[in-house]
Amino acid sequence: MNILLTGGAGYIGSHAAVVLTEAGHQVVILDSFCNSHRSVLERLAKVLGKAVPCVEAVIQDVIVANRITSDLSDVLEKIYIHEIFGKD
Numbered sequence: 494m495n496i497l498l499t500g501g502a503g504y505i506g507s508h509a510a511v512v513l514t515e516a517g518h519q520v521v522i523l524d525s526f527c528n529s530h531r532s533v534l535e536r537l538a539k540v541l542g543k544a545v546p547c548v549e550a551v552i553q554d555v556i557v558a559n560r561i562t563s564d565l566s567d568v569l570e571k572i573y574i575h576e577i578f579g580k581d
């Protein structure tokens with residue numbers, strides 16, 4: 494299952510990311526890092542042996558974007574591509 498884990502860099506979220514990934518799910522973290530640090534992603538990669546994709550965004554912004562476009566998956570895909578490759 495593809496899972497968007499909001500707050501995934503936080504205390505509960507990062508532990509959930511490990512459990513869900515080890516259970517075979519494809520996890521994408523969405524976190525603003527307002528109460529966590531990007532180094533969590535490095536620790537997750539070390540524990541899991543692979544990087545967990547992460548979108549740095551405020552969830553409210555994504556919800557607003559969804560209201561505008563009515564297509565959340567498309568918005569997330571664009572944000573994700575932008576984060577990874579630096580272009581739309």
Ligand SMILES: NC(=O)c1ccc[n+]([C@@H]2O[C@H](COP(=O)([O-])OP(=O)(O)OC[C@H]3O[C@@H](n4cnc5c(N)ncnc54)[C@H](O)[C@@H]3O)[C@@H](O)[C@H]2O)c1
Nearest residue numbers: 500502503504505506524525526527528529550551552553
């Ligand atoms: N035992 C321990 O060592 C320990 C350590 C930390 C926390 N805790 C406990 O865990 C609980 C808190 O854990 P948690 O995981 O719920 O909180 P958290 O703050 O650790 O995680 C929330 C995550 O959501 C992100 N976030 C917040 N608002 C956001 C937004 N609008 N958009 C996108 N991302 C956003 C934050 O950056 C953070 O990464 C508390 O009860 C705390 O006491 C325990």
